[in-house]
Amino acid sequence: MEEGKVLSQSIQQSAAAYVIIHDKFGEAVSPFDANETMPFFEVIDTSLWPEIALFMRDHPKLQFNYMACLSGVDYQAEEKVGIVCNIESLGQCHHKLSVKVKCSRHGGSIPSVACVWHTANWHEREAYDMFGMLFTGHPDMRRILCPDDWEGYPLLKDYKVQESYHGIKVPY
Amino acid sequence: MILTPLPHISMPLLMGNSLNAWSEALVGFNPMGLPLGLVILAAIPLVFIALYSLTYGVYGERKISAFMQDRLGPMEVGKWGILQTIADILKLLQKEDIVPTSADKFLFVIGPGVLFVGSFLAYAVLPFSSAFIGASLNVGLFFAIGIVAIEVVGILAAGWGSNNKWSLYGAVRSVAQIVSYEIPAAIALLCGAMMAGTLDMQKITMLQSGSYGFAHFFLFQSPIAWLPFLIYFIASLAEVNRAPFDIPEAESELVAGYFTEYTGMKFAVIFLAEYGSMFMVSAIISIVFLGGWNSPLPDIGSFALNAWTNGPLWGVFWIIMKGFFFIFVQMWLRWTLPRLRVDQLMYLCWKVLTPFAFVSFVLTAIWVIYVP
Amino acid sequence: MESRCPTNSVFNSQSSTRMQELDRAGMGSVRVTRKGNNVVVLEKDLATEQMILAMGPQHPSTHGVLKLECLTDGEVITEAVPYLGYLHRCFEKCCENVDYPAIVPYTDRLDYLAGMNSEFAYAIAVEKLLDVEIPRRVEFIRVIVAEMNRIASHLVAIGTYGIDLGAFTPFLFCFRDREIILSLLEWASGARMLYNYIWVGGLAYDIPSDFNRRVKEFVNYFRPKTVELYKLLTENEIFVKRTRGIGIMPADVAINYGWSGPMLRGSGVKWDLRRNDPYSIYPELDFAVPVPDGKVSDVGDCLSRHLVRALEMEESLKIIEQCIDKMPSAEGFNPRSAVPKRVRPKAGEVYGRAENPRGELGFYIQSDGKSTKPLRCKARSSCFVNLSAMKDLSKGQLIPDLVAIIGSIDIVLGEVDR
Structure with missing residues (x-):
């Protein structure tokens, strides 16, 4: 957190929520990044991510019951891919928080939270489809937008489109 | 060889008694001993059916819905798009006749034919006027109810033969629906038959003639006749697969249900059969409950409106008008x-219409026996 | 898909045409024996075999190119698995290769029935990242066009829902009225569906001078039409029978599925981003968030979702009227005064969202602070999320009910597949 900066109310709420999570999980989560546009923290120990998610959803003071969005992101410089989850307490505590989880760019995997928020089910499939990270424990880990036999993961920064798909020339 | 002059041929429908004279004259038109006049007279309703079904049923539906x-609605072909259906038919005739590779070819081809024949067979016993009835059976009504069931075979053949899951669903639904709805429909028609005391369509119609016009119609002859009338109308919608029962x-x-796989003329034939059945059920309901070819206009004092508007050709006019009215309601x-x-x-069929049909049956029976 | 289809073990060994026929007809458990090359049927019972039914992508009521693979037992659906991607247009990849303002036309093509709302959501996201001050008149115009588009979109939703249930006429009534909205929006932006009107930081053009009067005329014209629509469709006995109690989604499950917009409100959750996460000038406006009360519909069923849409149109009319009354004058107004010459946000991330006719449309945008192109731009599409509940909703429903449920979700495949 930056010192001496007056934070807006929503970020203070997010910070308060983060404190509860930090108290519980300690070093497994990174320090809180209190930026104006999207305050977030990162899960460092990725294996704890479903547990953190469940804690966030069920803790009476957090009640993050609504996952608005889960976006896959390619961190090419760090040789990592990851997800950014925008989570929110809908109708209960009215706070928002974003969580980042990263894994290795090559064959990495992230534990799935599809059992915590149903929203994550298809979004994780989409992230897998586009970035290639696996979600362990996902009930239905298949591609969702691209065909099942598509080669490569299109949203990776170094993605090269395949030459042909079932005899159809792909690049145009 | 006597050629009777044909008076007032220019205004046939407006000339009252002279119209009757005209039709009688036509009946008497026997060149070289052949009953040509009778054939022409008999052909008029049939020509109408084909013309109506082919063109104006479809055109009317499109215009009314529009x-x-x-x-x-259609506005391009001819004035107000009158020729639109003819253009459509020309298009359908030119279409390639596709039979899907995996279809059961025999059933696929025979389906529309059976459907078409089934829907038009009942026309044989429909009295179009006092002078014209294809086959004056003494079990005409029974024949009409029974023969419709042949359509089921055609639908099943089309749906099964297409080898398409949607077609199969459509066919199975259709069969279940038509077979179920025949029960309330038949019981409702029996109420009319009971009031007439005969199954002969022509006799049923004749029993509804009289100088008071519409007051002689079975619908107005008994206080409960509206119930079988309504039941039959609803059930007939289901029998011909019209909304709100168009689930097949x-x-x-x-x-598209059982005709998903059909193209070109086969498709047109199925379409034709549908419009044919629509008119058929409309004609049956008019015959049994609304006096068939009888004029609904009553005599008012010495003003013999009823007598003027009755006659063989007028009969054709009235039954077609009544049929059209019900087709309009269907649309x-x-x-x-x-x-x-x-x-x-x-x-709706088993828990609403069928019990009420039985109730109306019993009530009609009581009415017929105890109230003369 | 072989594994999904429980085939009788007898059929697997060798297939004769007769067996295939029996199998095709779903004749249930058939005990057969072999005599030479002939198959003799010993016993049939009425238990039917399950059949895989591919509904779509060309099916008339999947609203585009959605494919549902249904495992059916007669008319009852045991399981329905949605397949997406037939309309995938690489929106996100495109975004990474064009400048920020050039993404606006792409957002039109997400939810093509509500282009203005999509642009609005994208503009909000980027402006949050840029931290720019938007002229007040721009905000009013944005809200007017977005609400008009919301009405147009709901009209399509309601009309096509009627078609799904077999009522054709309401559809054309809806399209007749939508046509007026589209021509008004065309007058303002130059396009009927894909507007490119709401820019990052402003608008493409000011509205035409007579626009507000014509919009007001439309509002007065449209009010009675909503009543007409109500009488024709919503109060129809058959329509109510077909939709009431079908596809019920409890509120907590709906939230867990991430539902938003009319879908979530249909489940009885009073949640509207225009109220709960206010943006633009919505806090200044007076409008209600309609939520079904359970009197005419069971909360969470298809009818509730339909009702919410029907009632929302009236609220949108209210918003439009207020905006016209409160709008600052056009004197000295430049719709592009706050449009940056070169959109290059500082490094950071943002999740900006807006209430679309179909729910929450969010844009997650990541900027590296150097480039004029986003590092990552993800569209969180409301239909995509709403549709993900399909598998749960369809279990044990009849095929006609499945159609009713898909219709009530009101998907636009352009947004689902992106």
Whole structure:
């Protein structure tokens, strides 16, 4: 957190929520990044991510019951891919928080939270489809937008489109 | 060889008694001993059926739906698009006749034919006027009810032969629906037959003639006749697969039901059969409950309106008008109501229409026996 | 898909045409024996075999190119698995290769029935990242066009829902009225569906001078039409029978599925981003968030979702009227005064969202602070999320009910597949 900066109310709420999570999980989560546009923290120990998610959803003071969005992101410089989850307490505590989880760019995997928020089910499939990270424990880990036999993961920064798909020339 | 002059041929429908004279003259037209006049007279309704079914049923449906929906409907071919259907038929005739590779070819081809024959067979016993009835059977009504069931075979053949899951669903639904709805429909018609005391369509119609016009119609002859009338009308909608009972061909559920795979003229034949059945059930309901070819106009004092508007050709006019009216109501419903679900359809048939049909049957029986 | 289809073990060994026929007809458990090359049927019972039914991508009521693979037992659906991607247009990949303002036309093509709302959501996201001050008149115009588009979109939703249930006429009534909205929006932006009107930081053009009067005329014209629509469709006995109690989604499950917009409100959750996460000038406006009360519909069923849409149109009319009354004058107004010459946000991330006719449309945008192109731009599409509940909703429903449920979700495949 930056010192001496007056934070807006929503970020203070997010910070308060983060404190509860930090108290519980300690070093497994990174320090809180209190930026104006999207305050977030990162899960460092990725294996704890479903547990953190469940804690966030069920803790009476957090009640993050609504996952608005889960976006896959390619961190090419760090040789990592990851997800950014925008989570929110809908109708209960009215706070928002974003969580980042990263894994290795090559064959990495992230534990799935599809059992915590149903929203994550298809979004994780989409992230897998586009970035290639696996979600362990996902009930239905298949591609969702691209065909099942598509080669490569299109949203990776170094993605090269395949030459042909079932005899159809792909690049145009 | 005597050639009788044909008076007032220019205004046949407006000339009252002279119209009768005209038709009688036509009947007497026997060049070289052949009953040519009779054949012409008999052919008039048949020509009408073909013309109506082919063109103006479809055209009417499109125009009526258009006016209900704030549209103009077909406007391009001919004035107000009158020739649109002819253009459509020309198009359909030119279409390639596709039989899907995996279809059962025999059933696929025979299906529309059976359907078409089934829907037009009942026309044989429909009295179009006092002078014209294809086959004056003494079990005419029974024949009409029974022969419709042949359509089921055609539908099943089409749906099964297509080898398409949607077609199969459509066919199975259709069979279940038609077979179920025949029961309330038949019982409702029996009420009319009971009031007449005969199954002969022509006799049923004749029993509804009289100088008071519409007051002699069975619908107004008994205080309960409206119930079988209504039941038959609803059931007939289901029998001819019209909305809100069009679930066998429900386009939003089953693509097009049993005729999903049909193209070109086969498709047109199925379409034709549908419009044929629409007129058929409309004619049956008019014959049994609304006096068939009898004029609804009553005599007012010495003003013999009823007598003037009755006669062989007038009869054709009246039954067609009555048929048209019910077809209009069918179209009106179709473009207003959503579609029922399969189970709701069956619920309506077995738990609402059938019991009420029995009730109306018993009440009509009591009425016929105890109230002369 | 072989594994999904429980085939009788007898059929697997060798297939004769007769068996295939029996199988095709779903004749249930058939005990057969072999005599030479002939198959003799010993016993049939009425238990039917399950059949895989591919609904779509060309099916009339999947609203585009959605494919549902249904495992059916007669008319009852045991399981329905949605397949997406037939309309995938690489929106996100495109975004990474064009400048920020050039993404606006792409957002039109997400939810093509509500282009203005999509642009609005994208503009909000980027402006949050840029931290720019938007002229007040721009905000009013944005809200007017977005609400008009919301009405147009709901009209399509309601009309096509009628078609799904077999009522054709309401559809054309809806399209007749939508046509007026589209021509008004065309007058303002130059396009009927894909507007490119709401820019990052402003608007493409000011509205035409007579626009507000014509919009007001439309509002007065349209009010009675909503009543007409109500009488024709919503109060229709058959329509109510077909939709009431079908596809019920409890509120907590709906939230867990990430539902938003009319879908979530249909489940009885009073949640509207225009109220709960206010943006633009919505806090200044007076409008209600309609939520079904359970009197005419069971909360969470298809009818509730339909009702919410029907009622929302009236609220949108209210918003439009207020905006016209409160709008600052056009004197000295430049719709592009706050449009940056070169959109290059500082490094950071943002999740900006807006209430679309179909729910929450969010844009997650990541900027590296150097480039004029986003590092990552993800569209969180409301239909995509709403549709993900399909598998749960369809279990044990009849095929006609499945159609009713898909219709009530009101998907636009352009947004689902992106």
